[in-house]
Every structure is written in structure tokens, then in C-alpha cells.
Amino acid sequence: EVQLVESGGGSVQPGGSLRLSCAASGLTLSNYPMSWVRQAPGKGLEWVSALSVIDGRTYYADSVKGRFTISRDSPKNTLYLQMNSLRADDTAVYYCARDLGRADYWGRGTLVTVSS
Amino acid sequence: DIQMTQSPSTLSASVGDRVTITCRASQSISSWLAWYQQKPGKAPKLLIYKASDLESGVPSRFSGSGSGTEFTLTISSLQPDDFATYYCQRYNSYPYTFGQGTKLEIK
Numbered sequence: 001e002v003q004l005v006e007s008g009g010g011s012v013q014p015g016g017s018l019r020l021s022c023a024a025s026g027l028t029l030s031n032y033p034m035s036w037v038r039q040a041p042g043k044g045l046e047w048v049s050a051l052s053v054i055d056g057r058t059y060y061a062d063s064v065k066g067r068f069t070i071s072r073d074s075p076k077n078t079l080y081l082q083m084n085s086l087r088a089d090d091t092a093v094y095y096c097a098r099d100l101g102r103a104d105y106w107g108r109g110t111l112v113t114v115s116s
Numbered sequence: 117d118i119q120m121t122q123s124p125s126t127l128s129a130s131v132g133d134r135v136t137i138t139c140r141a142s143q144s145i146s147s148w149l150a151w152y153q154q155k156p157g158k159a160p161k162l163l164i165y166k167a168s169d170l171e172s173g174v175p176s177r178f179s180g181s182g183s184g185t186e187f188t189l190t191i192s193s194l195q196p197d198d199f200a201t202y203y204c205q206r207y208n209s210y211p212y213t214f215g216q217g218t219k220l221e222i223k
Contacts, residue, residue: 035212037160045152045160045203047212059210062117095159101207102150102165109159 002026002105004096009110016086016114022079022096022107030074035099036081038092039109046092049081050099064090086114118142120206122215128223133194137218139187139204148208151180151189154217155200163202164189194220 004027008020022034036048049070050059058070069082079096091114097103119142129135139149147167152160162171164180167187177192191198199222204215 044217045154045205045214047205047214050210050212061211100165101148102162102171102205103152103160104162104165104171106159106161 002098004098004105004107006094006096006107006110009094009112011113011115012086013116014087014114017082017084018086018112020081020083020094020096020110020112022081024077024079027077027098027105029072029077029079033099034070034072034079035097035103036070036079036094037097037103037106038090038094038112040089040092043092048094051079083112086112088114090114117211118145118206118208118213120204120213120215122202122204122218124218125216126219126221128221129194130223131194131196135191135194135220137189137202137204137220139182139189139215141185141187141206144184145206145208147183148206149180149182149187150205150207151178152203152205153198153200154203160203 003025005023033053035050051070067085071080093109093111095109096107098105121140123138149167151164154160163174163178168180179190202218
């Protein structure tokens, strides 16, 4: 059974940093592209970032470009999202998902709250 | 970036009804479109991919159609478990974008 478990969320002040983790079981992350998707409270889904498996290329939404970094630790089978210079509008539940274009496996999400 | 527009934003229907949700892309995305169902406090669930392919385990009352810029999700006979929010998502190229969502409510 495939499981994706996000962690690392929490409360942080504007300008601060957090690193989210997505630990996988039943799935070898290095074999698949992976994405992060977020959802602000009461709002819709927003794609945030993706990591390609073919060439390790990374992709970002304009709203996070230059502030967020996606990466992967293959031995730990874990995906990361390093988030710097956080703003209030980054407040959201962050999900990791297997990205076959369509996202077929999702984690339960981790809540990030950016507030002073 | 290519924008995705869903309609309606809210839909009220009854158990047994046939409902259709529309998603329009601001330019052609061929058939690179997925549909998701999301319930409060839960992660989205993939229903349809490549515009019309049913994800394994998804009931056959869900179907998708369309290509290019106009797509539809149809639920042939609403069941109580289907009341949720539905999103379309294009994945022809990065950055992916989602529609704003359609909340399906009980009439």
C-alpha cells in the first residue's frame, strides 16, 4: 500500500522558514515525479512545485519561485519543500502527491500558518 | 499561464440526479485534464485523467469528456457520498493549474 506522510508544518512568523517533509512507503520516490500542492483555508487547490525524475529538473509556481526549493533524499525515500521568506498568503495545508501529470497518490497534508 | 475556469461554482442537486460540471481552458490543452473530488478535511481524490479515463476503483457513474479547451465531468446518478467539491486540473505543462472548484450541495 502506498502511503505519503507529510510533516514539518507549524506556525511561523512572516519572513521565517520551514522545511516540509513527505515520507513515502510502498513507493520509491526516485522513480516518479513528485509535486507539492497547497490549499489555503477555505480556498481551492494551488499547485506549488514539482521535481522531475528524468533530469532532476524542478518547477515552481510564480507565487513561490525564488523562495521555495523542492528536493528529494533517495536513501530516506523522502521529498522536501524548503520554504523561505514566508508570507501570510503562504498559510495553507501542504500536500505532497505523486505527479504522473495527474496526481494519483496524495498525503494527508500538513498545515503551515504564517502569522505575527 | 493557461487558466482553468469551472462552472458552476456551486451546484445544488438531489440524490439520483444527473449532474454536469464544466471546465474551460484559456487555450488548448489537448486531453491533459484531470478531475478530483475533495471532501472537507481530506486530500483530493483522483477521479478522471486524460479527460475521460476513469481512475481505478472509481464508480462508473463518474465520466469525463472533452478535449482542447472544453471539458465536462458528469455524475450519472448522484449518490449521498458524491456531495463534495470537485476540481479540474490541467497537466499539459508546468505550471499546472486547477479550476476554482465546484461545490456540489444537497438540494
